[in-house]
Amino acid sequence: MRQLRDSSSDRDAVRHAFSELHVAHATAEEEIVYPKLRRKQAITGHEQEHGEEEHAEGNEALLKVLELKGTDTQAFDDAVEELCKAVNHHPAEEELTILNPAREEVGPKVRAELGEAFAKRRNELIARGCGSLARVRAIVKAAEREGLLDDA
Numbered sequence: 001m002r003q004l005r006d007s008s009s010d011r012d013a014v015r016h017a018f019s020e021l022h023v024a025h026a027t028a029e030e031e032i033v034y035p036k037l038r039r040k041q042a043i044t045g046h047e048q049e050h051g052e053e054e055h056a057e058g059n060e061a062l063l064k065v066l067e068l069k070g071t072d073t074q075a076f077d078d079a080v081e082e083l084c085k086a087v088n089h090h091p092a093e094e095e096l097t098i099l100n101p102a103r104e105e106v107g108p109k110v111r112a113e114l115g116e117a118f119a120k121r122r123n124e125l126i127a128r129g130c131g132s133l134a135r136v137r138a139i140v141k142a143a144e145r146e147g148l149l150d151d152a
Contacts, residue, residue: 001084001087004018004065004083015066016066019066019131020129022058023135024125024126024130026058027122027130028119028121029118031121034051034098036110040102042101042105043098047098049148052148054086056139056140057149058090059136060143061079061085061087063140065079066133067133
C-alpha cells in the first residue's frame with residue numbers, strides 16, 4: 001500500500017500485483033480457512049459472514065483502483081486511500097474475532113495443516129492470475145448478488 005501511495009513507484013504494476021495478492025488471500029481464506037474453522041466450531045457463521053463482507057468491501061475498493069485509467073491523478077490517490085481504509089481495517093478485526101479464538105479452539109496440528117492448505121490454494125490462485133480486472137469485476141458482482149455489499 002505504501003508503494004501505491006508513492007508517486008515515484010510504478011503504481012500500475014503495484015496495483016496489479018496488489019490485486020493478485022489481495023484476491024488470492026481473500027479467496028483462499030474463504031475457501032479453506034473459514035469453513036475449516038466453522039467445522040471445528042472455532043468461529044460462528046456470523047463471524048465467517050462478517051469476514052466475507054469485509055473481503056467484499058476490499059474487493060469493491062480494489063475494483064475502483066483497477067478501473068482508473070491513470071495512476072497520477074487525484075482520483076487515483078483518493079481511490080487508493082479508500083482501498084487502504086478497507087484493507088487495513090480487516091486484519092486487525094480478523095485477528096481479534098477469528099484468529100485469536102481459533103488459536104485457542106484448534107490444535108497446532110490442524111493449524112499447521114490449515115496454513116499449508118491456505119498457502120497452497122493462495123499460490124494456485126496467484127499462478128492463475130486471479131486478480132485481473134475482469135476477475136475482480138466478477139467477484140464484486142457476485143458479492144453484490146449475495147448481499148455482501150449492502151450499505152446496511
